Amino acid sequence: MTVSASPEKIRLMSIAAVERDCGLAKDTLRVWERRYGFPMPLRDRNDERLYPADQVATLRLIRRLIAAGHRPGKVVGRSDEDLAELLRHLGVPDPQLVGSDAQQILEILRNHDAIGLRETLIAMVLRVGLDTFAAEIAPVLIAAVGAAWSRGDLQIHQEHLFTEQFTTVLRSAINAAQGAGLARRRPRVLLSTIPQEPHALGLLMAEAIFTISGSLCVSLGVQTPIAEIAAATRAHNADVLALSFSSIIPAAQATTALIELRANVAETVEIWAGGACAGLRAGPRVSVLSGLSAISPAVIAWREKAALAVST
Amino acid sequence: MTVSASPEKIRLMSIAAVERDCGLAKDTLRVWERRYGFPMPLRDRNDERLYPADQVATLRLIRRLIAAGHRPGKVVGRSDEDLAELLRHLGVPDPQLVGSDAQQILEILRNHDAIGLRETLIAMVLRVGLDTFAAEIAPVLIAAVGAAWSRGDLQIHQEHLFTEQFTTVLRSAINAAQGAGLARRRPRVLLSTIPQEPHALGLLMAEAIFTISGSLCVSLGVQTPIAEIAAATRAHNADVLALSFSSIIPAAQATTALIELRANVAETVEIWAGGACAGLRAGPRVSVLSGLSAISPAVIAWREKAALAVST
DNA sequence: CCGATCTGTTTGTCCTGGACAAATAAGCCT
DNA sequence: AGGCTTATTTGTCCAGGACAAACAGATCGG
Numbered sequence: 001m002t003v004s005a006s007p008e009k010i011r012l013m014s015i016a017a018v019e020r021d022c023g024l025a026k027d028t029l030r031v032w033e034r035r036y037g038f039p040m041p042l043r044d045r046n047d048e049r050l051y052p053a054d055q056v057a058t059l060r061l062i063r064r065l066i067a068a069g070h071r072p073g074k075v076v077g078r079s080d081e082d083l084a085e086l087l088r089h090l091g092v093p094d095p096q097l098v099g100s101d102a103q104q105i106l107e108i109l110r111n112h113d114a115i116g117l118r119e120t121l122i123a124m125v126l127r128v129g130l131d132t133f134a135a136e137i138a139p140v141l142i143a144a145v146g147a148a149w150s151r152g153d154l155q156i157h158q159e160h161l162f163t164e165q166f167t168t169v170l171r172s173a174i175n176a177a178q179g180a181g182l183a184r185r186r187p188r189v190l191l192s193t194i195p196q197e198p199h200a201l202g203l204l205m206a207e208a209i210f211t212i213s214g215s216l217c218v219s220l221g222v223q224t225p226i227a228e229i230a231a232a233t234r235a236h237n238a239d240v241l242a243l244s245f246s247s248i249i250p251a252a253q254a255t256t257a258l259i260e261l262r263a264n265v266a267e268t269v270e271i272w273a274g275g276a277c278a279g280l281r282a283g284p285r286v287s288v289l290s291g292l293s294a295i296s297p298a299v300i301a302w303r304e305k306a307a308l309a310v311s312t
Numbered sequence: 313m314t315v316s317a318s319p320e321k322i323r324l325m326s327i328a329a330v331e332r333d334c335g336l337a338k339d340t341l342r343v344w345e346r347r348y349g350f351p352m353p354l355r356d357r358n359d360e361r362l363y364p365a366d367q368v369a370t371l372r373l374i375r376r377l378i379a380a381g382h383r384p385g386k387v388v389g390r391s392d393e394d395l396a397e398l399l400r401h402l403g404v405p406d407p408q409l410v411g412s413d414a415q416q417i418l419e420i421l422r423n424h425d426a427i428g429l430r431e432t433l434i435a436m437v438l439r440v441g442l443d444t445f446a447a448e449i450a451p452v453l454i455a456a457v458g459a460a461w462s463r464g465d466l467q468i469h470q471e472h473l474f475t476e477q478f479t480t481v482l483r484s485a486i487n488a489a490q491g492a493g494l495a496r497r498r499p500r501v502l503l504s505t506i507p508q509e510p511h512a513l514g515l516l517m518a519e520a521i522f523t524i525s526g527s528l529c530v531s532l533g534v535q536t537p538i539a540e541i542a543a544a545t546r547a548h549n550a551d552v553l554a555l556s557f558s559s560i561i562p563a564a565q566a567t568t569a570l571i572e573l574r575a576n577v578a579e580t581v582e583i584w585a586g587g588a589c590a591g592l593r594a595g596p597r598v599s600v601l602s603g604l605s606a607i608s609p610a611v612i613a614w615r616e617k618a619a620l621a622v623s624t
Numbered sequence: 625c626c627g628a629t630c631t632g633t634t635t636g637t638c639c640t641g642g643a644c645a646a647a648t649a650a651g652c653c654t
Numbered sequence: 655a656g657g658c659t660t661a662t663t664t665g666t667c668c669a670g671g672a673c674a675a676a677c678a679g680a681t682c683g684g
Contacts, residue, residue, distance in 0.1 A: 014638090342669085
């Protein structure tokens with residue numbers, strides 16, 4: 001049963017509210033209006049834009065399409081029907097490829113079953129182990145949920161629910177995985193993301209695999225200023241600095257950040273970068289790990305190198 | 313030991329980078345330049361602003377002072393020495409009031425002792441119980457860390473570390489507190505924050521207390537659009553919708569959001585609002601809980617009312 | 625002497641319309 | 655087809671003006 005809002009009720013949003021809600025900068029909203037004639041908001045008595053709820057909804061559709069690769073000029077003036085049609089045709093990730101685990105999760109999300117979701121995630125972790133779960137299954141689940149959202153199959157609150165439960169399960173598994181004798185674990189790994197990167201799940205998966213591999217993880221969470229990451233690396237006497245870059249980060253920005261970091265932490269500290277960021281390139285004394293499954297071998301290699309350095 | 317950056321190295325930031333780094337809108341940065349003559353960035357060949365690192369550092373000082381109650385007109389433009397002097401004189405929260413727990417945490421943070429921090433937090437939870445910890449001690453710790461940061465006693469990465477470890481400890485305690493028979497717990501509480509509110513710790517503390525009181529919590533995390541919160545409340549068949557508002561939310565915005573929500577969820581759902589937001593006012597069929605310790609009594613009252621409704 | 629109402633100032637956000645560089649697509653030549 | 659150059663698209667920046675909401679200070683009644 002859907003509670004329908006009264007039709008005469010017009011909800012109007014300021015440009016700042018639309019910016020937050022749709023993730024489109026104020027400048028972008030204004031320039032679209034100028035160029036494509038959409039959105040075309042009402043104005044208040046002081047000529048400030050007031051966006052009706054239906055235009056905001058259309059903007060959300062457009063955003064999905066652009067995130068999926070469409071170009072603004074081709075979608076920003078089209079009718080809602082056209083947009084819905086395009087959404088239907090895009091990136092339906094082959095259901096066979098998605099795998100039964102992802103299918104199961106999507107089904108649970110459609111039923112709004114918070115408890116079942118958590119129990120299912122825990123069962124998956126127990127079935128294959130935390131490392132395999134974090135390296136192999138979790139990325140597929142996240143991709144499947146993201147695709148379902150961009151197709152319009154899932155609402156925002158269902159994605160929020162998934163993120164929340166996934167985080168809870170992974171955090172508690174990480175907690176359980178690090179037994180006693182924390183301080184003696186090596187390497188000491190400092191994890192964070194740069195200020196432009198708000199995506200926390202990649203960091204969390206990396207932390208899980210590092211922990212399983214016997215490393216000591218110190219995570220600063222997301223969006224730490226570059227200078228602060230460098231300062232923390234020194235303060236915690238880290239052996240490895242691990243950075244996560246999602247696909248929203250332009251490659252050039254990632255490269256700049258890595259160079260900056262390399263210049264500001266001790267030479268003995270290794271810098272490892274990873275994540276879905278396209279075009280992430282290794283630089284001088286900066287390694288790029290291709291995929292989460294590359295973490296364990298890298299840790300083992302680090303230990304061998306460290307042992308060698310001590311013995312000589 | 314501090315690794316000093318080479319003095320000739322001039323780091324320049326674009327206006328967008330400063331916006332992210334300092335949390336000051338581009339428009340604000342431009343209007344300050346026009347009105348107060350500070351900051352006064354360099355320009356690139358296309359006349360775009362390039363902020364030197366030292367001006368950005370000063371902007372951070374200014375931001376602290378404004379957050380502490382100073383007015384922009386009085387501090388933007390003053391020398392670094394003046395600003396440092398003002399910082400020294402402001403809101404030193406009486407060390408006796410801060411309490412020994414907070415003192416201990418601050419001391420650990422100064423030592424960058426990640427492991428000790430977690431162990432200490434766990435010990436505190438075990439000593440007084442999760443409910444007392446979340447309701448009484450945690451808010452004091454958070455306030456003390458925030459004050460130390462705004463005084464300049466803690467760096468950003470130390471605050472990040474605290475937030476991360478605090479979150480981990482509280483989440484795992486919440487996990488442990490909810491035994492079997494989840495589905496039978498009542499009331500069913502949906503937790504989230506509005507899109508303008510990014511503060512996650514308040515929500516987490518509330519979740520802890522709700523869980524201890526025997527409620528079933530479904531958290532959507534922070535920054536869920538209003539319409540999505542309403543949709544989720546229906547989808548999860550919640551008895552109570554709990555919203556957290558920190559002090560950064562203007563009272564008018566909170567009131568608007570609560571009215572909007574009240575209009576879009578079933579009459580049988582109670583709406584409870586709480587948090588440090590000054591001027592948060594109860595409205596028609598919207599309750600305001602003053603402080604986290606008000607949650608348990610409210611849950612008990614809800615159960616009595618529910619039992620009464622069934623028996624009649 | 626305290627607290628409320630009124631008035632003047634401060635301050636953040638919004639506006640327009642123009643400009644340009646980075647990213648992307650299209651054309652072209654091996 | 656694959657690499658290169660040219661054209662188009664697109665997001666972000668700029669200046670300088672405007673105004674409402676937030677705030678401080680003054681005035682007045684209890």
